[in-house]
Amino acid sequence: MDAISRLFGTLLGVLLFSGLLNQAAVAGPHIQSWTTPNGARVLFVAAPDLPMVDVRVVFDAGSARDGAAAGLADMTNKLLNDGAGPWDADQIAQRLEEVGAQLGLGSERDMAWVSVRTLTEADALARSIETLATILAQPNFESDDFERTRKSMQTALRLGEQQPGTVAKRAFYRSLFGDHPYAIPSDGTQASLSAITRDQVREFHRRYYVAGNALIAIVGAVSRAQAEQLADRLTAGLSPGQPAAELPQVDQLLKMDQQWLQFPSSQSHILMGQPGMQRGDPDYFVLYVGNHILGGSGLVSQLSEEVREKRGLSYSVYSYFAPMRRNGPFLVGAQTQNSKVQEAIDVMLATLKRYIEQGPTEAELVAAKQDITGGFPLRIASNDKIVEYLAMIGFYRLPLDYLDKFVERVNAVTREQIHSTFQRRLNLDRFVTVVVGNGKTAQPEG
Amino acid sequence: MRSILTTAAMLLLLPAVSVAAVHEYRLENGLKVIVKEDHRAPIVVSQVWYKVGASYEPGGLTGISHALEHMMFKGTHSLAPGEFSRIIAANGGEENAFTGRDYTAYHQTLAADRLEIAFKLEADRMRNLTLAAEEFAKEIEVVKEERRLRTEDKPTALTYEQLSAVAYRSLPYAHPVIGWMADLENMTIDDLAHWYRLWYAPNNAVLVVVGDVQPAQVLALAKQYFGPLSPEEIPQQKPRSEPRQQGVTRVKVRAPAREPYLIVGFKTPMVGASDEAWEPYALEMLASVLDGGGSARFTKNLVRGREVAVSAGAGYSAFTRLPGMFLVDGTPAPGREIAALETALLEEIGKVKRDLVDESDMERIRTQLVAGKVYELDSVFEQALQIGQLEAMNMDWRLAEEYVERIKQVTPEQVRIVANKYLIDDNMTVAVLDPLPLGDAVGAEAQRSGNGRHQ
Numbered sequence: 001m002d003a004i005s006r007l008f009g010t011l012l013g014v015l016l017f018s019g020l021l022n023q024a025a026v027a028g029p030h031i032q033s034w035t036t037p038n039g040a041r042v043l044f045v046a047a048p049d050l051p052m053v054d055v056r057v058v059f060d061a062g063s064a065r066d067g068a069a070a071g072l073a074d075m076t077n078k079l080l081n082d083g084a085g086p087w088d089a090d091q092i093a094q095r096l097e098e099v100g101a102q103l104g105l106g107s108e109r110d111m112a113w114v115s116v117r118t119l120t121e122a123d124a125l126a127r128s129i130e131t132l133a134t135i136l137a138q139p140n141f142e143s144d145d146f147e148r149t150r151k152s153m154q155t156a157l158r159l160g161e162q163q164p165g166t167v168a169k170r171a172f173y174r175s176l177f178g179d180h181p182y183a184i185p186s187d188g189t190q191a192s193l194s195a196i197t198r199d200q201v202r203e204f205h206r207r208y209y210v211a212g213n214a215l216i217a218i219v220g221a222v223s224r225a226q227a228e229q230l231a232d233r234l235t236a237g238l239s240p241g242q243p244a245a246e247l248p249q250v251d252q253l254l255k256m257d258q259q260w261l262q263f264p265s266s267q268s269h270i271l272m273g274q275p276g277m278q279r280g281d282p283d284y285f286v287l288y289v290g291n292h293i294l295g296g297s298g299l300v301s302q303l304s305e306e307v308r309e310k311r312g313l314s315y316s317v318y319s320y321f322a323p324m325r326r327n328g329p330f331l332v333g334a335q336t337q338n339s340k341v342q343e344a345i346d347v348m349l350a351t352l353k354r355y356i357e358q359g360p361t362e363a364e365l366v367a368a369k370q371d372i373t374g375g376f377p378l379r380i381a382s383n384d385k386i387v388e389y390l391a392m393i394g395f396y397r398l399p400l401d402y403l404d405k406f407v408e409r410v411n412a413v414t415r416e417q418i419h420s421t422f423q424r425r426l427n428l429d430r431f432v433t434v435v436v437g438n439g440k441t442a443q444p445e446g
Numbered sequence: 447m448r449s450i451l452t453t454a455a456m457l458l459l460l461p462a463v464s465v466a467a468v469h470e471y472r473l474e475n476g477l478k479v480i481v482k483e484d485h486r487a488p489i490v491v492s493q494v495w496y497k498v499g500a501s502y503e504p505g506g507l508t509g510i511s512h513a514l515e516h517m518m519f520k521g522t523h524s525l526a527p528g529e530f531s532r533i534i535a536a537n538g539g540e541e542n543a544f545t546g547r548d549y550t551a552y553h554q555t556l557a558a559d560r561l562e563i564a565f566k567l568e569a570d571r572m573r574n575l576t577l578a579a580e581e582f583a584k585e586i587e588v589v590k591e592e593r594r595l596r597t598e599d600k601p602t603a604l605t606y607e608q609l610s611a612v613a614y615r616s617l618p619y620a621h622p623v624i625g626w627m628a629d630l631e632n633m634t635i636d637d638l639a640h641w642y643r644l645w646y647a648p649n650n651a652v653l654v655v656v657g658d659v660q661p662a663q664v665l666a667l668a669k670q671y672f673g674p675l676s677p678e679e680i681p682q683q684k685p686r687s688e689p690r691q692q693g694v695t696r697v698k699v700r701a702p703a704r705e706p707y708l709i710v711g712f713k714t715p716m717v718g719a720s721d722e723a724w725e726p727y728a729l730e731m732l733a734s735v736l737d738g739g740g741s742a743r744f745t746k747n748l749v750r751g752r753e754v755a756v757s758a759g760a761g762y763s764a765f766t767r768l769p770g771m772f773l774v775d776g777t778p779a780p781g782r783e784i785a786a787l788e789t790a791l792l793e794e795i796g797k798v799k800r801d802l803v804d805e806s807d808m809e810r811i812r813t814q815l816v817a818g819k820v821y822e823l824d825s826v827f828e829q830a831l832q833i834g835q836l837e838a839m840n841m842d843w844r845l846a847e848e849y850v851e852r853i854k855q856v857t858p859e860q861v862r863i864v865a866n867k868y869l870i871d872d873n874m875t876v877a878v879l880d881p882l883p884l885g886d887a888v889g890a891e892a893q894r895s896g897n898g899r900h901q
Contacts, residue, residue: 049486050823089750093740098810100817119817148753151780155756158704162601162884264702264885265599267591299519299531309528312587315595335595367536374538377557381487382824
């Protein structure tokens, strides 16, 4: 026992001295950037070790652009690979899968994207890029595919309705964002999906899937010259177009909003929060590091300590800022058996309140910095992760040295900054709280 | 469509990138150590695999392997509860653990120069866990919340749980990994202490390290930290086999839901216990023919084509400790009955039983597999997972290296043979989710409006 204690004494000594990485280890990958002849921006990192390349094309074409047609951005994105140029959905899938390429599509509130991962072998690469270029520029939006996708999205909505967590998330976003486009549910509603027309989809694609509204991220075993050719080919069929219009700012909430939704589940899902911060926010690193201590660091966060470790109330408890083009949500969440829902809410609120009032201790801040900076090499250890970073940096027009400066910015955060910034930006009197479950206290909506 | 020559050229790429040598050692106390170098990034993943999981559990103690996994973060004789995670976090590490039917694994990913920290901590908790009653009292509540989250309130997960429970008459794969709620209610700290003593020892574990490391140094560190641990007498598992089923088994699951769901399981053999060595690989090929992407038959014919499903899938794993199942599942398209979906899925299987799969389909699947092996190298975690999973089931890690070659040898005729031999009524269990009303709150969301916001 004594021997082991000493062993860990030594270990802790090691920790104190290894808290800071040497400078060579904290630089990000070398990012090259340019614009294609028709106006698409490109971010590229050469990764020569594996014979593969990841390409991600991102458009400012998320559900914030849906207008009255909730689900339009998602539907447009989903239809891209259902038929394009001379090929139908079967042929597109076959063309890619025959060379081992993997296609990905998706959309959220800010962005819509199409990605491909392929081997760099000449035939595979050429086939993948040609297919991707065609999907982006010449989708057919055939009526059969359109109707099938509509039905499939309506079924997906119904599947979401049987999950209390999904029901809670929808209610939370609606309450948090009010009249802002971020309140639009990305996957639509039954009524909005029924009303969307093919013409709307065509028009959405014509307006937003254009070079001037696109960002291309490339990571892989290709040269700069090859990457330029690849980006040119990808965008060759896109019209230059215009960037999407500026989104309005998100208003702060004026008062508290609480919703208790009845659901026949054994747990109650709790979500609370308010509009948080945006990408490039001057408070970004202060809020990021501050939240890491509060609820962003898994089992060692304050929320996890109070809700899970001390009281066994929840398997998953967390908080995060989701920075978007405009202020995305600050969200605190947990799930607990129905009879414990009030206790869980009380503990979550007390933890938040104490953190906003007192901020972190110096020891907590040191530990958080060690965690974030010590883990920096993990963030950029694979092509997969780097291409995600490129898409984010490029889409939100963050400086290209974002990763190079990351560790320095994290280390610069002080206790006082966290304390004053959380006080300034979070206000528990104007929080949205959504509870979905079958608790005694659950009330029907009024 | 593709020329054979091009494909052949592509296949040659693989050896060029997968030459990274794997080094294998065994310490005197029986701990197996496997090290794979990958110097692409200055990081390392360390995984400790124990040869115990839900399929080792007797009735009444289901979920105990997973509950013990949770308690492994709750302190040792020299570390307070939660200290393990705090030390890993203070070093910028990512960590977690998972429990399966056939293994329990603990892993950390760290900057490469910090591997020693993972070894110190893992070696400590391999033999010196505290298992305090007051910590267990809280943590079992967390586990019950996890069960509610993952299973009780997820109608499709409930349906899968019921399928497994009724499919197996004898094999412990009938038990859910997380355990039945009643068993969690009755579990005691003494049960866990006993389970820990039985299975947590160096001679029942495999240490896998992949990353920017030198094998000799990893071995020296492993000797330093794991070497002093004493081995245990590990219980012998009785051989288990499933009695013949003799007819279709059906189960209906009534739970609050909006959409019905269907899952079908056919009992199948695994690598190392099949009549012919190629059978499990032919079953893997069959799963890919049905569900190997957007151009595979289920999506092409049932989701598009006939539009009978909004989604349909097939899955099979050749590598399990005991015989598992070939699974087929789906959600019907609006207006289509669950019975029509079942018929359509079985018709697709019927086609594979009748007609040989086209060479072009076989070729596409092989190419996807070869490419997938290259993509896997983008992640040190994935590489370690492949090695650890096999070794924890007492299979040779080299099976993962040979996998592509084995699959390439599968013929269309062999795919037809395994479909006719195993995907039959006498091996079949069908579970159907029959939705009960959710209540009206869910549909009421559209009416809700208004909050205190500036306009």
